[in-house]
Amino acid sequence: MIKTIELSPGIELRCCRDSRFKQGCLSFQIVRPMLADENAMNALVPSILLRGTRRYGDLRAITGRLDELYGAAVSTIVRRVGDYQTTGLYCSFMDDRFALPGDAVLEPMLAFLTELLLDSPLEDGGFLPAFVESEKKNLIATIESELNDKRAYAMGKLLRTMCREDAFGLPRLGETAQVAAIDPVQLYTHYRKILRESQIQIFYVGSAEDRTVAELLQPLLQRLERSFVPLAPQTPFRPCQGVDTVETMEVSQGKLCMGFTSPITNRMKEFPAMQVLNTIFGSGMTSKLFLNIREKMSLCYSIGSGYYGTKGIVTVSAGIDFDKEEVTREAVLRQLQACQEGDISEEELTAARQAILSSLRAVHDSPSGIEGYYATAALSGMGLAPAEYMAAVEAVTKAQVVAAANSLRLHTTYFLKGGSQ
Template identity: 40%
Template sequence: MHETRTEIMPNVYLTYLPAGKFKTGLLSAQLLTPLRRETASANALLPAVLHRGTMRCPDMEQLSAAMDRLYGAQVDYTVRKKGETQCIGFTASFIDDAFVPGGERLLEPAAELLGELLLDPVTRGGRFLSEYVESEKSNLIDAIRAVRNDKREWADLRLLQEMCADEPYGVRRLGDEESARKLHNRSLYQHSQKLMESSRLELFYCGSAGEQRVRDALLEAFSTLPRGVATELEMPRTYAAPSQPRFVTEQMDVTQGKLAMGFRCASRDVPAMILVNLLFGGSSNSKLFLNVREKLSLCYYASSQYARSKGILTVSSGIETRDYDRALEEILRQLKAVQDGDWEDWELPGARNTILSSLRAMPDSQRAMENWYLGQTATGQEETPEELALALQAVTPERICAAAQTVQLDTVYFLKGKE
């Protein structure tokens, strides 16, 4: 049995991922919409408000009761940023029929609950309940502010805001506080109507049930979804680095400084760039970890991430404020080593094994599979984990150096502690 993706209603796709080895089934319903400064907060607020109650279960207690009766089915709302697309919706995880003590079937009621959450929210006079909107709005604002609590996350976020200030990619997953403040129950309801009819809906199922049963359950659950003119998703645009990198420094009362660096990668050779990232800082065996952390003790953590849909490589590290110059210099020196093909015999096979192993292990996690296929469809790609694995096996050292040489420093963000 293999995964399939089919259009089961206009602009509604079902990705079916058969697997009988789990204790659970996973269902997910995700609306895909362009990530924009003007709408990001409204989109982020919507699933939180929908998660407060449906016409059948109009408050949290009744909604929780419904989930508890399904043996603790876990229904979470999600707001994800994939490239320059914002994905909002719900995931439901519920125990597989084989392990339900009473022999009940849980797929159908779980699908029904997902459909209800998205399509049948509790309303009054054609609006969401203002108490729900106000309380979730205040939670959203708290969540937007709370990123400051985790200084690592904060520094990484500030880097992207500075580096991609004029691109959708610089917009935060949850939007910004100022636009969140302006939201109210009527405008949010209108926004939600537009979003429902114009967005592509991606459905995912991973578990032991047959495809027909899954399709029937979802068609039934989403039969009232309004379908209008579809909003096309734009694919992320890539940009070149400025001729001189930008340096931004801010201060907070913290013991450890955070250094974040952003690079632009002109190379379109994605498999080669994935290996560049792994050699450089993408694993516990890469140059940043072994040299900057282990050998020189310059920082507690130093790692890199590659956002392939956007051609951006970022470095995240925690350092003593006084070590700023040395750490910056050393991180750039490690990048130069990758560009020059300066690595030991074990480094490339190690990097390749790391990524191949994680791709092979992906079907062992339902959430990882759902997240992979959502990311693929949101950024206009179709490659399966197996296909990417094959492409990675064919990458030569020459291709790695060529790709690495297109990597250029764009922005450096430093969050320093008080001296």
């Protein structure tokens, strides 16, 4: 159901034609390797593009245009997909059939996107300094506000420590100091370069035909001067020495994060088994972690695990009392050990497979679900088509799940607890 058209070397359009929705969406992503000397610039660029174009010179004009397009929205995309960072814009807009008679949305929307991407107002060969300074301040605020969500903050700390030898350990939006150092000319030069050299992925979901979308994108494509440099493929976790860190902060609840590594990535045939293992171990209200550590031991409200398939990392995070670190850590390891020893019931196995299949089926029920899943899957190097993938999940055996569990090694832990710094 997804059609892929190569518009020019390195530029792919993926289309999912679907008339059930009231809105369409289109994402335009420039795909970069995640690198310390450019991730902050990549994170900043899309916010500058949304500040104004030569025709729509300021935010007022931009939002006025979006209002005319029946409340369409354009937002920034800055995603991490394994070793890559993507940067670009995401448009969501009402389907043409709800517009006033004779009016259309998709065509003017794409024309407007082209302007946003290519017609930024310039000064002395750079973006407008006022836009750059103001968006730098906003980006820094966003980076620093990770601290506000203690769970996300703790998880970020764990991954950074664990992946300090790896691109995966770099913060998605860059570091505050790097953002602060960006200047408008350097940023514009960089933007021209990544537009010229990078892989570009355009993803459309909506009622229009793929050929129509491709045609509507021609004016944009004709204006790109390209010399495409292909990306290196995704790589597995790069080993380093594990570290156990404790940090104190003025909080009332502790956050324990544990990071495990495995050689199994989403590029391997064992991937579905690892996904099933992660679900049995720590995903959702029927997982071993939830049922034992929350329901039986009443140690926490929130606990769960996550599997980063691009790298082969499984993480566990729990919100607990400060004096429960040891007992929680042991309980988590005991539940993993149970999986490793094959203490997995037929019900657990079936439920885990069903949960993964259900969420895969439901992907197709919203434009953002389709875009989010397929655009990322394509970049993450996952070789399986959805139908094959679902068949593989269904075929996962207990022995394969146990083998996946036995491939996990505890690497790094991080504990955030209360007290003055």
